[in-house]
Amino acid sequence: MFKVLVFILAFSILPARVWADEDVDVELVLAVDISGSMDIDEARVQRSGYLNSLRHPDFLNAVKSGRLGRIAITYFEWAGRISEGSIIPWQVIDDAGDVQAFTTKLQARPIGTQRATSxxxxxxxxxxxxxxxxxxGERRIIDISGDGPNNTGPPVITxxxxxxARGIxxxxxAIMVRPSVSFGPLDRYFGDCVIGGPGSFVLSVHEAEDFAVAIRQxxxxxxxxxxxxxHLRLANEVRTDCFMGEKLYPGFLDRTYPELGR
Structure with missing residues (x-):
């Protein structure tokens, strides 16, 4: 009996966040494209855009405007696979010190690109x-940048x-600085095949100098x-082939896609 009591008392003095989820206004995932179709200069401009936007006073003001005045945020980069070294663990943001700590970690990450786009x-x-x-979080959001359609991994619609289904x-x-002639407008692809959920939207970047403003917005x-x-919410009528990226690569017809009925 004494051992059981000691066990209970030991865990009762642990911080509250071990026992219960910490309430925040938003759980925000920043998923940033570093696929090879972006050159190193574009990757640098994109990174700078995130740093400047997170450090801008308007960002923290938006955080403080929430019911609780704090959010949880994480960051990672991706191409054909997830860049494990780019992951910045979840951090609560509720003051300027938190922003500085998060962006310092981001700024220290090396910049590079990888093959494919998933x-x-x-x-x-x-x-x-x-x-x-x-x-x-009252809201749960994945914020995903990209400069091309899905061409590897599971189907994007799946x-x-x-x-x-998880309420995310x-x-x-949509990064359209160097639009490809191989598929249609990328913002339409994102609108029809990628985004979803309450209040979802697509922003487009057509010039490198527009990165910072678009990311901040x-x-x-x-x-x-x-x-x-x-103008940021595209029509609900699907007019895009969500397999356009996969169809550009050899072996597409050899794979099984239940989403296509085959």
């Missing part, structure tokens, strides 16, 4: 980060359905919970 793996990994964290919203940043909308402008 939007689906990025969504699935982001979903797992949300499912396994110790936070309880990954999206898995996230949406997916927003997109996206983060403020996500953190504040404001409704995105109508």
């Amino acid at each position: 939007v689906s793996n990025a969504i699935l990994f982001g979903t797992s980060l949300i499912d396994t964290n110790t936070f309880s 990954a999206r359905a898995s996230a949406l 919203t997916i927003n997109g940043l 996206k983060l403020i909308l996500e953190v504040s919970g404001r409704s995105p402008p109508a």
Whole structure:
């Protein structure tokens, strides 16, 4: 009996966050594309855009505008697979010191690119980060950037359905600085095949110098919970082939896709 009592007392003095989820306004995953179709200069501009946006006073003001005035945020980079060395663990943001700590970690990460583009793996990994964290957010969001359609890994529509089934919203940043002639408008692909959930939206970047402004606008909308402008919410009628990326690579016809009925 004494041993049982000691066990109970020992655990009763642990910090509250061990026992219960920590309430935040938003659980936000930043999933950033570093696929080889982006050159190193674009990757640097994108990284700078995230750093500047997170450090901008408007971002922290948006955080403080929430009911609780704090969010939980994590970051990782992806291409055909997840770049494990890029992952910044979950951190609560509720003051300028937290922002500085988070962005210092991000700035220290080396910048590079990798092969292939798996939007689906990025969504699935982001979903797992949300499912396994110790936070309880009023909203749960995966914020995914990309400069091309899914061309490896599971179908993107399957990954999206898995996230949406868990109550996660997916927003997109379509990087269209060097648009490919191999497929249609990337923002339309993101709107039809990638984003989803309440208030989901797509922002487009057409010029390298627009990265910082677009990223800041996206983060403020996500953190504040404001409704995105109508021009950022694409029509619900699907007009895009969500397998356009896979079809550009050899072996597509040899794979089984239940989503296509074969």
